Amino acid sequence: MKELIQLNQVEKQFGRQQVIHPMVLSVFEGEFLTLLGPSGCGKTTLLRMIAGFEQPSKGDIFLLGENITHLPPYKRDMNMVFQHYALFPHMTVEENILFGLKMKGVNQSEQKRRLEEVLELTQLSEWRKRRPAQLSGGQQQRVAIARAVVNQPKVLLLDEPLGALDYQLRKSLQIELKNLQKQLGITFVYVTHDQEEAMTMSDRIVILNKGKIEQIGTPQEIYYRPRNIFVANFIGENNILEKNGKHYSIRPEKIKVYKAGEPINEKAKTGRITDVIFSGNHVKLYISLEREAQRLLVYDYTFDATLWKQGEIVNVAWNESDEVELR
Amino acid sequence: MNQRGKWLAAPAFIWLLCFFLAPLFFIVFYSFFERGVYGEIVYRFTLSNYIRMADSIYVKILLDTLAISVITTVVTLLIAYPLAYYISGLPKRKQRIWLLLIMVPFWINFLIRSFAWIIILRSKGIVNSLLLEWGWIEKPLALLYNDGAVLLGMVYALLPFMVLPLYVSLEKLDRRKLEAAYDLGATPWKAFLYVTLPLMKHGIMNGSMLVFVSSLGMFVVPDILGGAKSVLLGNLIQNQFLSARDWPFGSSVSIILMVFSFILIVLYQKAVAAGQHWEGERQ
Numbered sequence: 001m002k003e004l005i006q007l008n009q010v011e012k013q014f015g016r017q018q019v020i021h022p023m024v025l026s027v028f029e030g031e032f033l034t035l036l037g038p039s040g041c042g043k044t045t046l047l048r049m050i051a052g053f054e055q056p057s058k059g060d061i062f063l064l065g066e067n068i069t070h071l072p073p074y075k076r077d078m079n080m081v082f083q084h085y086a087l088f089p090h091m092t093v094e095e096n097i098l099f100g101l102k103m104k105g106v107n108q109s110e111q112k113r114r115l116e117e118v119l120e121l122t123q124l125s126e127w128r129k130r131r132p133a134q135l136s137g138g139q140q141q142r143v144a145i146a147r148a149v150v151n152q153p154k155v156l157l158l159d160e161p162l163g164a165l166d167y168q169l170r171k172s173l174q175i176e177l178k179n180l181q182k183q184l185g186i187t188f189v190y191v192t193h194d195q196e197e198a199m200t201m202s203d204r205i206v207i208l209n210k211g212k213i214e215q216i217g218t219p220q221e222i223y224y225r226p227r228n229i230f231v232a233n234f235i236g237e238n239n240i241l242e243k244n245g246k247h248y249s250i251r252p253e254k255i256k257v258y259k260a261g262e263p264i265n266e267k268a269k270t271g272r273i274t275d276v277i278f279s280g281n282h283v284k285l286y287i288s289l290e291r292e293a294q295r296l297l298v299y300d301y302t303f304d305a306t307l308w309k310q311g312e313i314v315n316v317a318w319n320e321s322d323e324v325e326l327r
Numbered sequence: 328m329n330q331r332g333k334w335l336a337a338p339a340f341i342w343l344l345c346f347f348l349a350p351l352f353f354i355v356f357y358s359f360f361e362r363g364v365y366g367e368i369v370y371r372f373t374l375s376n377y378i379r380m381a382d383s384i385y386v387k388i389l390l391d392t393l394a395i396s397v398i399t400t401v402v403t404l405l406i407a408y409p410l411a412y413y414i415s416g417l418p419k420r421k422q423r424i425w426l427l428l429i430m431v432p433f434w435i436n437f438l439i440r441s442f443a444w445i446i447i448l449r450s451k452g453i454v455n456s457l458l459l460e461w462g463w464i465e466k467p468l469a470l471l472y473n474d475g476a477v478l479l480g481m482v483y484a485l486l487p488f489m490v491l492p493l494y495v496s497l498e499k500l501d502r503r504k505l506e507a508a509y510d511l512g513a514t515p516w517k518a519f520l521y522v523t524l525p526l527m528k529h530g531i532m533n534g535s536m537l538v539f540v541s542s543l544g545m546f547v548v549p550d551i552l553g554g555a556k557s558v559l560l561g562n563l564i565q566n567q568f569l570s571a572r573d574w575p576f577g578s579s580v581s582i583i584l585m586v587f588s589f590i591l592i593v594l595y596q597k598a599v600a601a602g603q604h605w606e607g608e609r610q
Contacts, residue, residue: 052509053506053509073506074509074510074511074512079510079511080506080507080510082507086503086506086507087504087507088504088507088522099511100511103514103517147511148511151512
């Protein structure tokens, strides 16, 4: 795979605060890369440096081998979808979309052709003469995306583009965006704090924390092979065990619960259920182990929420191969 | 409006009726009568006061007034914009200090401030003394009692009326929209032209309106800094009422000035209404 963007020892300070620690990161052509992390982890700063709105304090940024570290945003062959869309309120949907093409001096017939194409793609044709204030949040979102992709950038940068929308709409737009990305073949660099969103859409996820990369990997790798305690805890729910001074994680769905008296193997541990929480398709059981000062979270997928009682003594067991050693 | 609102508005209404509408009515009334030999009003209907305005002397005064008002508006805009831009980019605390500094001159009587300009500009004034001292000029420049001095005084007097509305609209301006423009390939100049300016239309028009209408009626500045040479509409009116004692003519000139201002305000409101439909933008 071809390297499209390369960050070489990029770091950023705001005053005395180190927002991004020296960082190396490659974005490959055609991939959907997500920068995921809690608020204040530096993900937006990183995106803004790639876009050119912030200058790295040190280090270089390359786009297809060309050093673009000091290029202003309007000279970079990439476009951004902003968190609150930042549509131009005094322009219609059409005018918003055409803005980039006009700025770059694309000829009239080409402008028209691309406009129609992108209106079609984002299903905005019937709203073309409206102004942003006359559109719903989801439609404004589409305009923001149309306004960016019409320029056929090498990279599309997205800064929590679905953050302002309600849950249902976000779900459907996630899938739409992912399909759009496949269809256009444009590289997406996507910033979010929503891990579910990251899991749904990404080819690769970069987990950021306090300005450092904790792990880079596919959603599966991140979920099943977290590299350290931060990632193990940050993504989904997890149990962290300590054995011989080392930390391990085991996912709640990998642990089996047995009623007292059910046949068990010798590795099973006994514990008491402290809490039972109904969660739709599964039941969450919090279990305190008897011999160790350890509380486990277990998902049980039996469809009877009344099966388990608070205070009940149970046995738990799991395969050692499902344990993940953490650094 | 509910009943209670009406009562609350009553004092203001009575005030306006007695001290604004009644005098205005008299002005309109007088403008259609003749002046007597001793400056008294002769109650005989005539249009001569209005016809007299067509005299080339008065037409010239009207055109001069319009010209200097337009120039004043443009110059204040050009000075006020960068200033307002600078202030709006400062931290909140510093913004307050700057805004206070801009308002401070209002605490001193305008007449006194205008006289202060005489001290600065006169032939033995501060500017000329310094320039002579440094040897940049041989003899004092004529800085006072000309159109330049009038323009300077007007811009000085009206600058705050431009800075404040511009500041307010810059404050409201969402800078992310500018970033979006840069991102889409707009150079800073193009982003200013196609995004900042249209979004600031309101502030610019508000400020321009305030400055333009105020300069149309200005008479203190041309009186003090313009000397006898510079007569604008405001001076003409003042002279008719105070020196020439020709109240009917003074009234008709006032009416003409008012009609001019009124037409401009209507045009302004039309223009604003045309740009209104994107106002309620959702965030």
